[in-house]
Amino acid sequence: MTSINLTTLPTSFPRSKGHKKNLRFIPETNSFFLSIHSKPLKFNLFRSGSSSRHSSSPISTEEGTEQFFDPQLETHDRDQKFDWLSQWYPIAPVCDLDKRVPHAKRVLGIDVVVWWDRNENAWKVFDDCCPHRLAPLSEGRIDQWGRLQCVYHGWCFNGSGHCKFIPQAPLDAPPIHTFKKACVVSYPCSVQNGIVWFWSSSDPQYKEILSKKQPPYIPELDDPTYTKTMGTRDIPYGYEVLIENLMDPAHVPYAHYGIMRVQSDKIVFTPKADREGGRPLEINVQTMDINGFVAKQEWGISKFIPPCVFYAFPNPMVDEGNGSLSSASSNTESSTQRTQKRFLLIFICIPVCPGKSRLIWTFPRNVAVWIDQIIPRWMFHVGQNLILDSDLYLLHVEERKIMDIGPSNWQKSCFVPTKSDALVVAFRKWLKKYSGGQVDWGIKFDGFLPPTPPREQLMDRYWSHVVNCTSCRAAYKGLNVLEVVLQVVSVALIGLVAAIKQGVMTAVLRTTIVSAAVVCFAASRWLSHFIFKNFHFHDYNHALR
Secondary structure, eight states: OOOOOGGGOOSOOOOOTTOOOEEEEEGGGTEEEEEETTEEEEEEOOOTTOOOOOTTSOEEOTTSOEEOSOGGGGSTTTTOOOOTTSSEEEEEEGGGOOTTSOEEEEETTEEEEEEEETTTTEEEEEESOOTTTOOOGGGSEEOTTSOEEOTTTOOEEOTTSOEEEOTTSOTTSOOGGGSGGGSOOEEOEEEETTEEEEESOOOGGGTTGGGTOOOOOOGGGGOTTSBOOEEEEEESSOHHHHHHHHTOGGGHHHHTTTTSOOOOTTOOOOTTOOTTOOOOOOEEEEEEETTEEEEEESSEEEEEETTTEEEEEEOOEEEOSSSOEEEGGGOOSOTTTSOEEOBOEEEEEEEEETTEEEEEEEOOBSSSTHHHHHSOHHHHHHHHHHHHHHTHHHHHHHHHHHHHHOGGGHHHHOOOOSGGGHHHHHHHHHHHHHHTTSOOOTTSOOSOOOOOOOHHHHTOSTTTTGGGOHHHHHHHHHHHHHHHHHHHHHHHHHHHHHHSOTTTSOHHHHHHHHHHHHHHHHHHHHHHHHHHHHHTOOOOOGGGO
């Protein structure tokens, strides 16, 4: 692309046999598009007296929104609209679902229950609503015949949603359990990459949707050579803010200062450089349509697959055999002598309801796989939850400011002048173009956000993560038991010293037992603080970092 001042615009253009020239002005971007010899040439319209900007800088529009990609990429599907109500949505990782009980989840404003049908050896997703008196089926049980039973009146349903038993129906009366109104709404569902997905429409036309369209597939998550520890957490701000935050690498050294280590091999420190090490980032969106977009970064590729999947795969590295890694692009030797080392950042963002979302994350890699075999999963989650907490309050407040100005006005209100914001701008442009700037909730919500709770409740980890994570839930119970054991041992040791007469026990032994009691008590107090800090609430003060 070539940027020129309008005053240098040529008055005539060369002709070529068999080709047409076409000059078109795009007011949204202050740009002309000139097509000569079937090759587009872009040049920008500046106000009188202004000069051309450096080609590495984005071109600002009058609305304050920056353009990071070719506008022609967006013209071929201008009238298409994204159908939020008929898509595949993830519910939860299989590793965090207990087959013995039903689980309540909310996705896109739909309350569903996911449960294991042992008769079909498959997960099932129903409306979380018994057709009898609308009691939540997620509070029910799976009976001895493998049916989902509502515990309000005992109605039972099979894996297809058909009612199989109504206790209150007389045995000699017509089989009212076969009536259509006695059935539960059932959704198409599938397990993909270790995650349960469901199709958000129960319309009969989508009964065989799995044979036509499947959930997004990432092969590394099924590759046995990759480690793929997953985590999930309910987030107290909406889908739009969650996904754009994950697309924003520039905030990492600031919002997560002291938590995440930032690679600094390309940073050139100057007297004006800040302590966090922020720097310009080169991000360029390459393609965009209703199916998402792809962007090129310095270290790899990022891809957004609507509505939920955003992942990045850095340029693969190769193992040189001497313990060092180098860029695969700079190596041309046989791959039999070197193994490509790769890792991915995968974020699955789930719209729950206005002001609430859910995140499933996993970072598969085939490097240092042994680490995940030694360190328990819950310890990874402790660090990852701290990262989420460190900017949680910022984003909760930011969402309310966006709602005040109107989601469709995001591009006019936010000033995004650098290429580090390219992915965020691309997402907001995609959202505005294909969905009017926000998620389509149907008729379920009035558009108002829930009130802001106290900070301790807003950043609570127990109900947003621990109860939904098998690993953290088990660790929480185990650590609480250990805390009680340490307290009991401390009291028992002090009681032992008090019960034994002074002449029977030597001074050294008495001192040893008392010291052991003090250590056990101190350890129990430290463990209590550790449990609260990592499984309940951990505040983050940016000013004191």
